[in-house]
Amino acid sequence: MTPAILILNGPNLNMLGTRQPEVYGRETLADIEALCRRHGAGLGLAVDIRQSNHEGQLVDWIQEARGAKAGIILNAGAYTHTSVAILDALLASELPVVEVHLSNIHQREPFRHHSYVSKAARGMICGFGSHGYVLALDAIARIVAPSPHDSEEA
Numbered sequence: 001m002t003p004a005i006l007i008l009n010g011p012n013l014n015m016l017g018t019r020q021p022e023v024y025g026r027e028t029l030a031d032i033e034a035l036c037r038r039h040g041a042g043l044g045l046a047v048d049i050r051q052s053n054h055e056g057q058l059v060d061w062i063q064e065a066r067g068a069k070a071g072i073i074l075n076a077g078a079y080t081h082t083s084v085a086i087l088d089a090l091l092a093s094e095l096p097v098v099e100v101h102l103s104n105i106h107q108r109e110p111f112r113h114h115s116y117v118s119k120a121a122r123g124m125i126c127g128f129g130s131h132g133y134v135l136a137l138d139a140i141a142r143i144v145a146p147s148p149h150d151s152e153e154a
C-alpha cells in the first residue's frame, strides 16, 4: 500500500512568492506543492498538502491524520514559536513528524530560535528554501518505508 504523508503549511505561507522574497524566495506555495507532489510520487508516497492560517484548523488536520496517514511534514510558520496546541496534537498523533522551515530560523530574531514543534519531531530541516521539503520527503520516506539497504548504508 502507498504510504500517505500529510504536508501542512501554517500561517502566511499562502503569501509565498510575494512575502519577503529576500527571506523566503520567489517560489509560490503552488510551486512548492507541485514540487512535493512530484518528489513524493517518485518516492512512492501519496502526498496530501494543505495550508491554513488558523491554528485550530491545523490541530484538526493533525488529529485526523492519526491512523489515516503514515507521517507528517510540517512548516507551522509563526505557530512554531507559540503553539503548545500544535505540539500536543503532534504528540497525540503518534506519527513520525519532520519539521521544515524555508529560512534558517537560528540566523534570525531570537524569538524564532525556539520551536515548540521540535519536541514532537524526528528532525528539523531549515535554511534550504523549498528544497527543504524535498529533503523532508526523503527523510520521511526512509522512516515510513525503510529500504532493505538502509541499515547497510547508515
Ligand code: DQA
Binding pocket: 011, 012, 013, 075, 076, 077, 078, 079, 080, 100, 101, 102, 103, 104, 105, 112
Ligand atoms: C518559517 C519561519 C517562521 O519563523 C516564520 O514565522 C514563518 C516561516 C520558515 O519557513 O522559514 O512564517 O516557518
